[in-house]
Amino acid sequence: MGNLANVLIFTDMDGTLLDHHDYSFAPAIQTLEKLKNLHIPVIPNTSKTRAELMQLREALKLDGAFIVENGAAAYLPIDSLPKQPEDTELYGEFWCKAFSPPRTRWLKLLKAAETKFSGQFRYFATMTIEELMQSTGLNAESAKLAAQREFGEPIEWLGTSQQKHEFIEYLMGQGANPVEGGRYIHLVGECNKGAAMKWLKNQYHQQCPERTWQTIALGDGKNDIAMLEAADVAIRILSPTNSLPVIHHSEHLITSSLYGPSGWAECLERLLFNA
Ligand SMILES: [Mg+2]
Incomplete structure (x- = not known):
């Protein structure tokens, strides 16, 4: 991986950062802390609702942007940006970009x-x-x-x-x-996790055009394919219940050997910290 300061991590929740059975993320806590200390954004990209994610963000100690309902909308904290991203609406303490009708x-x-x-x-x-x-x-x-x-x-x-x-x-x-x-x-609407990720990456580009942003995406299911295929580095997380998502094209594809949050930490540690 190049300069860690230019890395954006987009991650699925269920079965990826959260254990498929008990929703635990304990095996990923140390890695999450390292990423937080390095100011590397960890951006949830999930089928969950905003209401579900608001609670999870707190538990995960994440305070940045996130994508909900399978790419239907992206939320960006207003205090994280110098100006309003185009085509967004104010929603509480967030700018909201909707990719689907309500x-x-x-x-x-x-x-x-x-x-x-x-x-x-x-x-x-x-x-x-x-x-x-x-x-x-x-x-x-x-x-x-x-x-x-x-x-x-x-x-x-x-x-x-x-x-x-x-x-x-x-x-x-x-x-x-x-x-x-x-x-x-x-x-x-006609939305997916990949299109929402690309839009959000472009917002980082607009705010800091001098930097070459690199995306890492992590997922375990079929609804993650568009996101994994659009990322610079795709990380497939092994699932105890479903087979690995099939990726047709990828710049750099990694598959975990461990399930859920253990596989999440395993792959990011090796990729970013040579662990
Ligand atoms: Mg999943």
């Missing part, structure tokens, strides 16, 4: 679909916290934070697979972009 767009669409596909689906906005806990496996507090979506809407399918096919066709006909995940069908 959630309300999808909720209207789903409301309208309820007659045609009656009883065949339910979605987060229509579920109680108890139903959300049962559907997601989260505890009450986490389910409440996960419910506070701003851009996308997860849909739980209850009908047959033929009906699901018709439902997806119907949504596409309405101009939506349904993405089938493991557990849910996600309605979001």
